[in-house]
Each structure stands twice: as C-alpha cells, then as structure tokens.
Amino acid sequence: MASEAVDITSEYDAADHVSAEELPIIDLGGALTGNEAERARVVAEVGAACREIGFFYLTGHAIEQYLIDATFEQVRAYFAQPFETKMRLLATPEHYRGYFPPRRVTERADVMGGSMEAFRLMLDLPAHDPEVLAGTPLYGANRWPSQLPSFRVVLEQFEAATMALAAELRAIFALALGLDADAFERWFTKPLINLQPAHYGGQPSLETGRRQVGVGEHRDTGGFTLLMQDDIPGLEVRDRSGRWIEAPIIPGAFIVNIGDSMMAWTNGEFVSTPHRVVNRSTNDRYIVALFMNPDFHCVVEPLSPFVSASRPAQFAPVHNGEYWQALAASANAY
Numbered sequence: 392m393a394s395e396a397v398d399i400t401s402e403y404d405a406a407d408h409v410s411a412e413e414l415p416i417i418d419l420g421g422a423l424t425g426n427e428a429e430r431a432r433v434v435a436e437v438g439a440a441c442r443e444i445g446f447f448y449l450t451g452h453a454i455e456q457y458l459i460d461a462t463f464e465q466v467r468a469y470f471a472q473p474f475e476t477k478m479r480l481l482a483t484p485e486h487y488r489g490y491f492p493p494r495r496v497t498e499r500a501d502v503m504g505g506s507m508e509a510f511r512l513m514l515d516l517p518a519h520d521p522e523v524l525a526g527t528p529l530y531g532a533n534r535w536p537s538q539l540p541s542f543r544v545v546l547e548q549f550e551a552a553t554m555a556l557a558a559e560l561r562a563i564f565a566l567a568l569g570l571d572a573d574a575f576e577r578w579f580t581k582p583l584i585n586l587q588p589a590h591y592g593g594q595p596s597l598e599t600g601r602r603q604v605g606v607g608e609h610r611d612t613g614g615f616t617l618l619m620q621d622d623i624p625g626l627e628v629r630d631r632s633g634r635w636i637e638a639p640i641i642p643g644a645f646i647v648n649i650g651d652s653m654m655a656w657t658n659g660e661f662v663s664t665p666h667r668v669v670n671r672s673t674n675d676r677y678i679v680a681l682f683m684n685p686d687f688h689c690v691v692e693p694l695s696p697f698v699s700a701s702r703p704a705q706f707a708p709v710h711n712g713e714y715w716q717a718l719a720a721s722a723n724a725y
Contacts, residue, residue, distance in 0.1 A: 406627040406635040406669075415440035416641065420451025423559070437560075438567030445649035445662040446628055448641050449560075449617075454552045456643055462549045462588075463621055465542045466677050469510060470590040472536075477508075480534050487719040488513055489534045507605045507668065509589040512546065514581055522581060527687055528716050529583055550586045553617055553681045560615065560647065561683075568657060570696065575614065575656075578685040583613075583715055585682040591625055593673040605668035605676075611650035612714070613684035618646040623676035629665040652685060655706035658697035687712035 417436045421429025440447040470477075480489035491509040515533045516523050522530040535543040558579075565574040591605040605625060620626065626638040626646065638646060654663040670676045685691065692708040 406637040409636050409639065414636075414639070415444070415447035416644070417447050417449055418451040419449055419559075420453070422563075423451070423453055434563055434566045437563050441564070441567065441649050441653075441661040443662075444628075444630055445654075445664040446638075446666075447647050449645040449647050450641070450643070452556055452645060454556060458545075458549060458552060459619060459643065461545045462619075462679055463677055465539070465545045466588040466590075466679060469536060469539060469542055469588065470508065470677070472538075476536075476538070477510075480510075480536060482511060484719050484721075486531070486534065487511070487529060487715075488531075506603045506670075507589050507591050509587050512550065512586040514584055515547075516581070522687070528712065529687060529719065530581065546586070546588070549679065550681070553586070554584070556645075557615075557617060557681060557683050560617075564615070564653070564661070568660065568696075570694075578689040579614075579683070581686050583684040583687055583711065585684065586679070587682065588677070588679045591668060591670040591676040591678075593670060593675050595673075603670075605670055608665055608667045610663040610665055611648060611682060612652065613650040613682050614653045614656075615650050615683050616646075616648050617681040617683070618648070619679050620646065621677045623670065623672055623674050625668045625670040625676045625678075627667050627669060631662075635667075650682070650684075652691045652711070655691050655709070656694050656697075658693035658702065659705050660697055684715065685711050687715070 415436065417433060417440065419433055422433040437447065474492070477490045478492065482489040482491055488511050491511060493506050493508050512533050513529070513531075516530050517532070518524075520530065561575045561579065562572040565572050568574075592603070594603055608629070618626070620638075620640060622640055622642070624637055624640055627635050628638055628648075629635050648664045648666065649661050651663045653661050689711045690708050691706075691711055693704040693706055698704050
C-alpha cells in the first residue's frame with residue numbers, strides 16, 4: 392500500500408482574514424466559580440453565538456496549558472511514525488477506532504476530502520459493560536500504539552478533561568434554550584464520542600493557486616465539537632451571509648461549533664456551522680477535536696418546545712447508532 396499523501400487539490404479562494412475581536416469569544420472562567428451573574432452572562436453569550444453563527448471561541452475553560460502542550464507533543468510523536476507502523480492499528484468497519492490514513496473519499500458523501508490523517512478514540516468500555524456484552528455496535532475498548540506508552544496516558548487525561556468541559560457546556564446550551572440544565576443528559580449516558588487527533592500536511596508548494604485540501608466543506612454530525620488547534624491556521628468557517636472566514640488562532644482557546652444533532656433537537660434555533668480545513672502554509676498542522684455525538688440508542692429529532700403549528704418540525708428522526716454504523720461501513724474506502 393502506497394504511503395504517499397493523497398493529492399486532493401482545489402481552486403478554493405482564500406478565506407477572508409478577520410480579527411479575533413470580530414468573532415464570539417466567551418470567557419467561561421467566572422461561570423465555573425459559581426458566580427451567578429457570570430453564569431448568566433455566559434449563558435446569554437453562548438445562546439447568541441449559537442443562534443447567529445453556531446461557532447465561538449471558549450477561554451477560561453480551566454484545562455491547564457501544560458496538559459494541552461503535553462497532548463500536542465504526543466500527537467506529533469504519533470503522526471511522525473512511519474506509515475507502516477501507523478497502519479498496524481488501521482480502523483475497520485468492525486473496529487471503528489485507530490488510524491485513519493489520508494483518503495480520497497471520507498465517511499460522508501457531502502465531505503470532499505482530503506489530506507488529513509487521524510487517530511480515533513471513542514468511549515473506552517470494558518468487556519463486561521452491558522452494551523458490549525449485548526454486542527451493540529461501536530461500543531468497546533480503544534486501541535493504543537504500544538510503542539508509545541505516554542500517548543495513552545496523556546490522551547486519556549485530555550479526554551477526561553474535555554469530557555468534563557463538554558458536560559458543563561451541555562448544561563449551558565440547555566439553559567440558553569430555556570430548558571432545564573440537565574435536559575440533554577439522557578442522550579449522553581454512553582455517548583459515541585470521537586476524540587480525534589489529526590494531522591494536516593503542509594502544502595508541497597505555494598507557487599500555484601491549487602491547494603491540497605484537508606477536509607472539504609461539511610457540518611459536524613453530533614451535538615457539538617470542541618476543537619483545540621496548534622499555531623497553524625487552517626479552519627475556515629462559513630458565516631450566515633455565505634462568506635468564508637479563516638478562524639484566527641487564539642492560543643489556549645477551544646473552538647466550539649454546533650453540530651447537526653443539536654440543530655435538529657432545537658429545530659434550527661441553534662445552527663450547525665459549515666466549515667472546511669485547508670492548510671494553506673507549508674508547515675504541518677495538528678489539532679485535537681472532541682466530537683460529542685449522543686448515545687447509540689438515541690433518536691435525534693426536534694424537541695417539543697421547539698415545534699408548534701407555526702413552526703413545524705424541519706428535521707426527520709435519525710437513529711444515531713444506525714447513522715454511525717453506516718459511516719463505519721465505509722472505513723478503509725480510500
């Protein structure tokens with residue numbers, strides 16, 4: 392099997408450069424201290440951002456910079472391994488965890504891809520877990536590169552920290568929608584999360600206008616995504632006017648974007664953000680993303696508070712597990 396990067400190029404025009412001040416930047420810090428006024432501020436700001444663009448930066452999240460730095464150190468070490476070594480943990484339809492090499496097609500027909508390579512972790516469940524014993528697809532244990540023992544130690548710490556942050560955000564989303572703080576928790580008991588470090592190779596040349604695409608235009612499928620970037624830009628977001636903007640780098644800040652499940656639950660009140668990744672530099676780019684997908688058995692459909700005679704349901708019910716099974720069936724299709 393060839394180890395060369397997949398050459399997927401496009402004539403994408405450069406996205407508009409904007410200053411960070413033009414985008415929603417929300418400081419969570421005060422809300423985490425129990426300050427009611429600060430929590431009310433965060434709830435209002437998150438609600439506005441999710442209704443207007445479905446995308447914001449999150450600072451003051453209490454995840455220490457040393458853990459973020461250690462995570463990226465491990466991620467770089469993992470992707471620096473020989474291609475043949477990474478392929479030992481190739482993800483398959485039967486075991487949808489591990490290494491995803493660059494591929495010409497991606498899991499979704501509406502995602503044009505790309506030069507991205509990734510490593511996927513999901514909820515790590517033991518053999519005696521009831522869902523595993525029942526043979527429920529997509530539940531089970533993670534796979535780890537045995538030659539990099541620190542990779543597992545650090546990534547599990549990062550996963551635990553971001554999962555706790557995601558729980559805090561679910562409560563904030565619910566309050567911003569006028570719901571009880573625990574309104575979404577019933578669908579996140581054993582979520583089909585993806586914790587996904589990824590590597591986007593730098594452009595081999597900047598002499599032409601064509602660029603190797605990391606991931607083409609798409610929306611995320613789950614409730615929401617928490618993304619930590621390194622210092623190389625590449626994420627491009629389409630705003631409500633249709634303009635593509637480059638997401639600036641704010642060191643230490645997470646980017647949060649709404650996914651299709653949250654848009655369906657809210658019947659379109661919160662918007663799922665179209666975005667793409669084009670690393671336009673010659674430098675390698677690394678990210679770590681937590682995709683908060685709901686439980687296997689969850690049926691995603693508009694919730695009753697957002698449906699009325701004047702606002703009928705805009706989204707058909709989708710069984711989350713069946714949807715992800717269909718995605719998993721395309722593993723190795725590159």
